Amino acid sequence: MELSLLVSCIETGAFYGLVGLGYFLFLRATGVVNFAMGAYVMFAGVAYASFSENPTTSLGLAIICAVSAAVLFAWITEDGILRPMALRVHDEFGAVMAIVALMFVIEQLASLAFGARPLLGRELIEGTAVIGGLAIDFQDLLAVAVTMAIFAVVAIWLKHGRYGRMLRAVGDNEHAARSLGLPVRRVRLVAVLVTGLICGVAGLLAAPQAALSFQSHLSFAILGFIALVLGGVGTPWAPLVGGMLVSAIESASARYIGGFARDYVLLALALTVFSLRPEGLFTIRVRA
């Protein structure tokens, strides 16, 4: 495989991993697989691309607007939809329906606000580095570095941080955590807002790579979910491993079978993982 292909493969894998990490945190906090997450990422990315298209807009402002939109959506999902719903219905399918409806609402909002045309964001930093005879854009290096940093921070936060440790407790057994007096509602909210933040950053990093449109969220949601399922929920690093695997399989299939086969290969991959190892590569054992 050529080196440049490897670089783009790693970068895409880092992106899928980041979305997978969002799924991971949201799942640990609320028990909900939030596939509206792809829509948060898409909205932040399209918002950034749309603002940064105008060369006079400052990048900082565009970044803040884009990331806060993703955080706002995450907050609405938890406090506006999931928590009020959990108070009245106990079965899971209400949450699944609400998440699908929300995904559609964000998609339509993005198309109304930013139009249906695919938008390419301005690069966060310009320039190209030459490493070992291979030219790599600073933007690509930045994307991978930021992803690694986020994973490291989240891993340390979950291991040592105050809310991180409480989040693990809530994720393992919410009732036990509640009866021990943990502020479950606040812990959930913190985790959900962190998820929104991660999604916002993921959107920023994705926007300069490829033109995004309001419909890009479906593939983000699907690939991030496969990254999560493939990796498992055993460690916060699992989604990164899953993301890299998905990205490797995707680029190998594009190279050896053809780009048209992407949807089929991903479907086959998801069904294989679901039937053979739905718990993922890294798992945790918890006494219920």
Next chain:
Amino acid sequence: MSAARERATTLALSVGFLLYIESSAYLQDLGTLVIVYALLALGMYLPLALCGSLSLAYNAYAAIGAYVVAIFSRSAPDLLMLAVPVAILISMVTAALLGFVTRRLSGFHLAVATMMFGIAVHTWLLNTDAVTGGATGIGDIQTPVVFGWTPDRSSLIGLGVMLVWLIATAIAGLRGSLVGIAMRAQRESELAAAASGVPTAALRILALAAGSAIATLAGMVLALVNHFVLPDSFTIKLVFLVLFMPVLGGLATPWGAVLGALVVVAFTFGFDFFQGPGGLTFGLLTLGVLLVAPAGLLGGLAALGLRLRRGFAAARVPKGAR
């Protein structure tokens, strides 16, 4: 409402609807859309309301129905009637397979697997020109000859309306039957139902397969009435649109799904309005219904009726007796 009265009322309403849309070709177009959406919504309603399983592959099942009819009409027009069982079989096997793979996983896994299947089928329709005609689809679909009778457009639409009535009535019956009760029990508490000997996974797979068969019929109606099929009629967008119908109408009865289809078509006049702010409005409405009034439109009407009746009853009681 008793079952017999419900059957009679809905049959009368269906005939009324049929007579109403007879009056113009434009209304017939909208009526066809109502039939197609109602069948899709009923297909989604069956596993959703009875088993709590949300499948998102309904665009694919409808596409299977439409394209099998189109391909039979192109390659073997004499055997067109055979397309019906073939398409239903393909859909049911696929739905059962997707349900089987995710049988021990959460509803989210099922939703993602079915959504991916729907997307893959749309990609396949677009890219397999030799079989599906690619982006231009397949035209000149013939009308089937049923025992020597060739139904015209109006008769086909009439058959479609009767199909909706039959299926909604059948689902209403299923809800109250032992199988339906077992399905709903496993939705409420899978562990308790399994402990009582309910084959939970098998029931869910059965409901998913039955739902896919109903959605396949929707695709067939679309192909036979329009005489052409296009891949872009079967995008994932169709699934979102259909998803809102049972919720808006109300999940307590299959007629909620039919009412939802009627409401969506009445307010959007087809697919175009849905591209703009219409889609956002329906998405927000659905979220609102889920959050505030989970009983939907029919549930709201029933509650209103009950309150009115109680009001009358209270008014009739003489003052001294209170």
